[in-house]
Amino acid sequence: xAKTTQPNxxxxxxxxxxxLPCNHSTISGTDYIHWYRxxxxxxxxxxxxxxxxxxxxxxxxxxxxxxxxxxxxxxxxATLRDAAVYYCILRGGGxxxxxxxxxxxxxxIQP
Amino acid sequence: DSGVTQTPKHxxxxxxxxxxxRCSPRSGDLSVYWYQQSLDxxxxxxxxxxxxxxxxxxxxxxxxxxQQFPDLHSELNLSSLELGDSALYFCASSVVSGVxxxxxxxxxxxxxx
Numbered sequence: 001x002a003k004t005t006q007p008n009x010x011x012x013x014x015x016x017x018x019x020l021p022c023n024h025s026t027i028s029g030t031d032y033i034h035w036y037r038x039x040x041x042x043x044x045x046x047x048x049x050x051x052x053x054x055x056x057x058x059x060x061x062x063x064x065x066x067x068x069x070x071x072x073x074x075x076x077x078a079t080l081r082d083a084a085v086y087y088c089i090l091r092g093g094g095x096x097x098x099x100x101x102x103x104x105x106x107x108x109i110q111p
Numbered sequence: 112d113s114g115v116t117q118t119p120k121h122x123x124x125x126x127x128x129x130x131x132x133r134c135s136p137r138s139g140d141l142s143v144y145w146y147q148q149s150l151d152x153x154x155x156x157x158x159x160x161x162x163x164x165x166x167x168x169x170x171x172x173x174x175x176x177x178q179q180f181p182d183l184h185s186e187l188n189l190s191s192l193e194l195g196d197s198a199l200y201f202c203a204s205s206v207v208s209g210v211x212x213x214x215x216x217x218x219x220x221x222x223x224x
Contacts, residue, residue, distance in 0.1 A: 038154075087154075098167065101153060
């Protein structure tokens with residue numbers, strides 16, 4: 001799987017938007033961009049994924065650069081419950097392998 | 112609640128012993144994945160089963176093995192345990208494979224003394 005680069009940690013205030021960046025300059029044309037997060041003392045949970053176009057769901061939005069070499073996960077209004085480690089993961093369209101987790105971004109939310 | 116269940120929640124054992132971790136996937140999911148999370152290695156993919164057959168292998172040690180049964184539940188067997196095997200073990204399931212969303216269980220915390 002191609003490599004992703006994320007900041008080690010980010011801090012934001014409650015009820016403000018959060019933009020979590022991810023660089024993936026070696027992404028291939030068939031790689032999907034997935035985001036998972038891991039809340040304290042829990043298993044990872046799916047957040048969102050996309051291929052080329054921006055995506056929205058009830059949890060977040062995913063903005064994908066036109067050249068697909070970077071993407072941004074957007075939490076529109078952060079709550080304390082959003083404090084977690086966020087992982088940006090590339091997955092090949094035909095891949096049978098498990099997820100390759102990097103170190104992720106530790107998001108801290110201040111009340 | 113992801114719908115994936117894992118038992119036991121905690122397991123404490125001694126070096127050299129053998130343990131079995133159990134996972135029940137979400138209803139209808141055919142793929143089961145096992146992951147290990149330790150402080151020094153982070154989250155690592157171990158192995159995937161799809162409809163009873165081994166589908167992919169990650170960083171799984173030879174001392175570890177897994178299987179998926181006809182009812183689709185899976186077991187991860189860890190033998191000749193070492194101190195370094197102490198970790199959180201997560202099971203995940205997905206409908207099929209590929210880019211399907213994976214749903215993770217709450218994990219089993221293994222402590223080897």
